[in-house]
Amino acid sequence: MLFLIALAAGFLPVTVATPVSAQQSDAKSSADVVVTGKKQREERTAGAVTALDEYSVRFARCAKKVDIRLLHKIIDGEPYSSPSQYALDRAIRTNMGCYMGYHTPGSPEPYYGVCNAIDNHAYRFRLPVCRAPYDRAALVAEAIARYAPDVRLTKTQTMNVQVQARLGAREKQRNRLRPLTERQYVAVTLCMVGNAPEAAADLVHNNRSSKLQKSAADRLIEETSECTGDAKELKIDRVEFRNYVVDAFYSWLVAARNVPSLLPLPPDQHS
Incomplete structure (x- = not known):
């Protein structure tokens, strides 16, 4: 049994066996990824994470008219790249009526796409x-x-070698700018989704607050011990874990369908 403890307590170093698709950037196909887990965010409270998540979910559900070209850059582009950050910033500014919670009027572009640090003076550290x-x-x-x-x-x-190759090529391109630790988290969740896609689908499709969603998260972790080096204890934040799984699930879907995106083409690209 793997125990789920908030990431605020720290992420234990574990050796993570990744699928073939997640090893494309490594010279040895049998290489493992070591999750070092710096404690840079250990003081963050679960309350702050929950609040951020709730505000972001409300925004995404409310903002029905985000330009599809922006969504392509945000979702299918390189995280941390300038085009992706400017696209997220523009999507927020053009749907500010949906953007409740943490925002800073008068901030220059691409403020909302780069960080948008919350005012967390109420928190201890x-x-x-x-x-x-x-x-x-x-x-x-x-x-x-x-x-x-x-x-x-x-x-x-997910076990199809052609699907794995497409996933590996996509992720190698997309994750170049991610911090090392984040790339390792991505590799872990790609491995999990690939090894237990049914549990991953349950986690993605079930409501975030439902017992089914929590059960799916537990099942996903328990069924993919090979992705965490058979760790006896795994410390995660449930919200962040689900967000990584959602991203990995999306990438696997794109690879399985052999398409560049799940999003419709922009109007000016229709044949």
Whole structure:
């Protein structure tokens, strides 16, 4: 049994066996990824994470008229790249009526797409916490809900070498700018989704507050011990874990369907 403890307590170093698709950037196909887990965010409270997540989910569900060209850059582009950050910033500014919670009037572009640090002076250690990753994750989840509702992945798909090759090529391109630790988290969740796609689908499609969603998260972790080096204890934040899984699930869907995106083409690209 793997125990779920808030990431605020720290992430234990574990050796993570990644699928072939997540090893494309490594010279040895059998290489492992070591999750070092710096404690840079250990003082963040669960309350702050929950608040960020709730505001971001409300924004993504409310903002029905985000330009599809912006969504392509946000969801299918490179995280941390300038085009992706400017696109997220523009999506927020053009839907400010949906953007409740943490925002700073008069801030220059691409403020909302880079970090958008919350005012967390009420928290004990006053460390900066960025809202931008939560906004992006919520938009990815909403894209799946709108354009691939109830879509499932199968082990037959994720074990297909051609699907794995497409996933590896996509992730190698997209994750170049992610911090090292974040790339390792991505590799872990790609491995999990690939090894237990049914549990991952349950986690993605079930309501965030439901018992089914929590059960799916537990099952996903328990069924993919090979992805965490058979760790006896795994310390995660449930909200962030789900966000990484959603992103990994989206990437696997794109690879399985052999398409560049789940999003519809922009109007000017229709043949």
